Amino acid sequence: MITPPHHTTAAPVLSDSFGRVINNLRISVTDRCNFRCRYCMPEEGMVWMEKSELLSFEEITRVTRLFAELGVTRIRLTGGEPLMRKDLHLLVEKLSPLPGIRDIAMTTNGFFLAEQARLLYKAGLRRINVSLDSLDPVKFNLMTRRDYYGKVWEGLHAVEALGIRPIKLNAVLIRGVNDDEIGAFAYLARTKPYIIRFIEFMPIGLGDGWTNEKVMTSKEILETIEHETGKKLVPVERRGDQPADRFTFEDGLGEIGFISSVSEPFCDQCNRVRITSDGKLRTCLFSLGETDLKQLVRGGATDGEIKLAIKDAVWKKEPGHLINQPSFTRPERTMSQIGG
Ligand code: SAM
Ligand code: SF4
Numbered sequence: 001m002i003t004p005p006h007h008t009t010a011a012p013v014l015s016d017s018f019g020r021v022i023n024n025l026r027i028s029v030t031d032r033c034n035f036r037c038r039y040c041m042p043e044e045g046m047v048w049m050e051k052s053e054l055l056s057f058e059e060i061t062r063v064t065r066l067f068a069e070l071g072v073t074r075i076r077l078t079g080g081e082p083l084m085r086k087d088l089h090l091l092v093e094k095l096s097p098l099p100g101i102r103d104i105a106m107t108t109n110g111f112f113l114a115e116q117a118r119l120l121y122k123a124g125l126r127r128i129n130v131s132l133d134s135l136d137p138v139k140f141n142l143m144t145r146r147d148y149y150g151k152v153w154e155g156l157h158a159v160e161a162l163g164i165r166p167i168k169l170n171a172v173l174i175r176g177v178n179d180d181e182i183g184a185f186a187y188l189a190r191t192k193p194y195i196i197r198f199i200e201f202m203p204i205g206l207g208d209g210w211t212n213e214k215v216m217t218s219k220e221i222l223e224t225i226e227h228e229t230g231k232k233l234v235p236v237e238r239r240g241d242q243p244a245d246r247f248t249f250e251d252g253l254g255e256i257g258f259i260s261s262v263s264e265p266f267c268d269q270c271n272r273v274r275i276t277s278d279g280k281l282r283t284c285l286f287s288l289g290e291t292d293l294k295q296l297v298r299g300g301a302t303d304g305e306i307k308l309a310i311k312d313a314v315w316k317k318e319p320g321h322l323i324n325q326p327s328f329t330r331p332e333r334t335m336s337q338i339g340g
Helices: 057-070 088-095 113-123 137-144 149-161 179-191 218-229 293-298 303-315
Strands: 024-028 074-078 103-108 127-131 167-172 194-199 234-236 245-248 255-259 272-275 280-282
Touching: 024 057, 057 088, 057 293, 057 303, 074 088, 088 103, 088 113, 113 127, 113 149, 127 149, 137 149, 149 167, 167 179, 179 194, 179 218, 179 255, 218 255, 280 293, 280 303, 293 303
Parallel strands: 024 074, 024 272, 074 103, 103 127, 127 167, 167 194, 194 255
Antiparallel strands: 234 245, 245 255, 272 280
């Protein structure tokens, strides 16, 4: 039996029982959202958490500091829509100076960026991923059930104006819905300094209508790009802790990335864990269990006690998700409730 490293006193690295080093923490700051993306949540009937259930900025900062002391170096703010949380830049201001945190990023639908990008940048946010599933305003409405295409582009232009590079767009393609836009996305990545990351459609939304047939796999998308552009994509060396397979065009400015969570899961190299907006630690997006850090934080636990709970949970991180296997069980919470 292997002994978890935390049962000795020196544990400079947060690792699990499979030897994976966990240095990446995704922090959800809210489950609320002003969009209703078809693959994520239904048009009506979402029930939001009580605001008092959400970790406060002070609580998030404390928990993040403890993760940093255990070895986490990179964090990503997400949700729900993270910018639904009022004054998010104040949280970034608290997180930026934490010793050990080298990188703060955010995933957003982009709606509030036009107003908030500057404040976030000043507070220390340097990397922003904007989710954009269509480059056609009509189809954008169909995907998000909102008429906000112009607003998202205002946000992207604000990010561009701040000099934040690269600008990353996340796109989920669903067969028969927006898979006809591969060429348009490829054109954007060739002509602008944008990184387009195609994320495979996963069974994690509420009312998402997921079936395996609707998943546009990375391989199919890559082949379509090469066919439509008549050019071979050039592989870029994968950074150690990045889940995306990256490619450039010989004659392009930007980049294409593929996150093949369904067709080629990267679980054996997974370096991340998540905390939900109500303070539950999840060691996988598809975990069937959680560790309640909020209860510890609000119950007066010491830093040492919370760190022990984190280390114990991380040590038991599951080997991988089971999408496409008969024993796959959807988690009780959806992507927006967990933090995407
Ligand atoms: N609201 C923010 C946004 O949309 O960027 C952050 C949260 S959202 C849950 C994070 C990411 O998860 C988005 O890029 C979204 O496209 C992706 N996502 C949501 N549901 C998904 C699903 N069923 N399959 C694949 N990706 C999904
Ligand atoms: Fe909102 Fe993001 Fe889900 Fe779309 S993917 S509904 S923007 S949380």
